[in-house]
Amino acid sequence: MVAHSSDGLSATAPVTGGDVLVDARVSIEEKPPRSLDSTQQATEEERVQLPTVDAFRRAIPPHCFERDLTRSLRYLVQDFAALAFLYFALPVFEYFGLFGYLAWNVLMGVFGFALFVVGHDCLHGSFSDNQVLNDIIGHIAFSPLFSPYFPWQKSHKLHHAFTNHIDKDHGHVWIQDKDWEKMPTWKKLFNPMPFSGWLKWFPVYTLFGFCDGSHFWPYSSLFVRDSERVQCVISGVCCVACAYVALAIAGSYSNWFWYYWVPLSFFGCMLVIVTYLQHADEVAEVYEADEWSFVRGQTQTIDRFYGFGLDETMHHITDGHVAHHFFNKIPHYHLIEATEGVKKVLEPLFETQYGYKYQVNYDFFVRFLWFNIKLDYLVHKTKGILQFRTTLEEKAKAK
Ligand SMILES: [Zn+2]
Ligand SMILES: [Zn+2]
Incomplete structure (x- = not known):
């Protein structure tokens, strides 16, 4: 079966009887989400045309996919x-x-x-x-x-x-x-x-x-x-x-x-x-079925640099996780090179919700403890799109 968003526009990863084919080799056309209720304001990000999985594939050197x-x-x-x-x-x-x-x-x-x-x-x-x-x-x-x-x-x-x-x-x-x-x-x-x-x-x-x-x-x-x-x-x-x-x-x-x-x-x-830190962050969005698509979900992944030699020791699953999410068939020793390709494709989206997310987090342990307190639960930002309660409250206060 293939999961579809309700607007029928955004194809997602094919699923067969519980086995998931996550190679994302299919070309996925991202379209703007369906129109929102009249009471809701469409945000700038929601009009963004997201790249296809093939666009990411073309930007990554072919040898990165070799085992x-x-x-x-x-x-x-x-x-x-x-x-x-x-x-x-x-x-x-x-x-x-x-x-x-x-x-x-x-x-x-x-x-x-x-x-x-x-x-x-x-x-x-x-x-x-x-x-x-x-x-x-x-x-x-x-x-x-x-x-x-x-x-x-x-x-x-x-x-x-x-x-x-x-x-x-x-x-x-x-x-x-x-x-x-x-x-x-x-x-x-x-x-x-x-x-x-x-x-x-x-x-x-x-x-x-x-x-x-x-x-x-x-x-x-x-x-x-x-x-x-x-x-x-x-x-x-x-x-x-x-x-x-x-x-x-x-x-x-x-x-x-x-x-x-x-x-x-x-x-x-x-x-x-x-x-936890690869996906939980103040900026991350989570989507309901009607708004979710494969590429949109992956763009919310965060690369973090831990320092102290940890990233190399842990085979760059920390600072190469975004590339891993787009193409999990890339061996860990090619993730950093593949990340350069992913960054190039996401560069035009830098100022939107879907830009490449990267943080230097020498404080990763404290951050983990703090986020477990701060990022308690999600609330709706707009219809079908959720963000952490504290993020939206901080945004509201800043206005
Ligand atoms: Zn992950
Ligand atoms: Zn994985």
Whole structure:
């Protein structure tokens, strides 16, 4: 099936029985949204003619779409080697007491996330040309991180296919005013809690299934076909097997907890910070079905430069995320070059809602904590277009 906006003008990513084809190879013609109610004012941005996906494709050098198995494997080995080195160097860190242990966990989280990005290439098919090999390597990268590969592939592809769609974007909780009113107080308080970042990936998102369905339970709402349920069991068994091997090596539950589970929670926190900041921002818009289109949704993605060598270490998924969203078949090592092409296409839209969004965020951790407090819920900006409450209130005050 192909999802259409109600005006019939904006084609979106094709979807077949739950499997999402998100390569965006189709040419998508963006047209101005349908006319608004007479009580509403059409804004300047809404009249903007957006570029087609093909326009972005033409602006990106063709070699950026090529996968190099040797190079991909090199990054896989590099990230595993970094994690192995950190285990080897653990006594040096522990020499510095609690501070050393904390620093070790932060580094484990960063390099764990780097390994996750390599697995992320596998699920998009950008690790190599062979998808069976991609799936095997993907499990090798994801399972030690207690991240079920096939289920996350499913939810993540839906995120790509419906980015910033109020109802269909997976992995992001787009909370509206009506949801906020009904939300229990403990849930409202959970997000702003600084420690919540350590719990959101596991157990909140992948095990409990808030908000996309459990990634470990084969009968959760995430899966619609038996083959997906079988895949869920395969990936889940791989995760549990890795955790069991870690326990056998650790020799005790206490060691397992402090040297496997705690660093794993730092990886989860890093993942939550990066994925949250890629799409949550004061300027971002979210669209209802009638206003949403593939290109429009992707233009709300934000590239962020974290600094401190983190962007290179985490394979530029931070500052190359916009390009990744337009073409997820581009391997991570071509994202920065591809970003230059994306920037060129978006340049004429610089002053509109759809320009290229980039921020230098050395303060990424504080920003993550602050946005979790500030960006509480979305309200309607105009019909079918939503923005965070605080953004619209600030705009109203500035007038
Ligand atoms: Zn994303
Ligand atoms: Zn992706």
